[in-house]
Amino acid sequence: MELKYCVNHPERPAIGECVITKKPICPECSTKYEGVNYSREGLAELKSRRALSAGAGFWSKVASLAMVAQAPVSLFLLYKYYMYIFTAILNLGGRSV
């Protein structure tokens, strides 16, 4: 893996890159949050993104519930798919075995 240097401290090797800004960062410039590395700017960006998505939370929840609610329909379609496949195999010559 190519050695990269911290964007704020060019003399220090980077330990990774900020998942938001994609800039290489050293241990001092890095904050580990939820298991991944963020730079100071990255954390600020994450905070504003979270604030934005919190505003859209209601519709996300509605969409998630709708997704779970359609599960019986998808299950029925899965069943119909299996029926279609095995009926086709039966008609194509499975009976002749």
Add this chain to the structure above:
Amino acid sequence: MNRLSADIASNSPALRPLDDTVEYIRANSAQVVPLYIVGVAPMTVAIFMLLDTVSTGRYSALPEGCMLLTGATVWKWAWGSAVQARVQEALSGRPGAPLLGRLTYIITLKLVASMAMLWGSFLILPAIYGFFLSGMAAPILLDGGRFALEGGRSALEGARWATRWVGDSMSRALKIISAISMLFLVVYLGVTLLQLLVTHTIMPSFLGMDPTELSLTIWGWSWQMAILYMLFLIFDLYWMVASVLLYHDIQSRRAGVDLGQRLTSLGG
């Protein structure tokens, strides 16, 4: 193509996680295979019941068999998620979100992805999205990091992200699908040639046996379907683990972690 996709497309060979998967399964089969067997046992029973129904031409038994197969598919998804959770925990080195709490969303996401694969793009998503989304549903929703958002939102956030990756890096996604399809074809051809060798050379020439009856069985529908199903099981387990490795391969680049090093430390 955005920067993330460009990184993904250029930084490492697309097929490296597929190679790593073989090594991972070889080194950790004791942790992965038993769970997988529990997951596919009901499906195997259902498939063999259906093959018996097909070979005896009993139309009336098809609905019950297909209903059983539908239930067994959901069961397989649940246990498959447990397999993926175990692989994910080993790869990330930290416990992920509790599986039971996310199982409903994982199964729903897999169901949606399967619909995309089985019924085509007119319903929800193009088939290629369905293939990746189905494999990565559990890793995405169990990840304790970026996508660990509460409740149902995580399903949608995760889905959006995964489909964006496939769309933004289509050539990489196609490479992966082509490699797996080619491997399947080669293995299937190998098995077919082995059967030919047994019935046309080994049995009559070396063992002095009459292969007529065995040939009839081998080239019948039921046998061929059973062989295809057995190969499907091998490739299904492979893709189950590969999709977790693929997900972590992308994540490790985002987080600046060397996945190869992590695998080496696991003894994979």
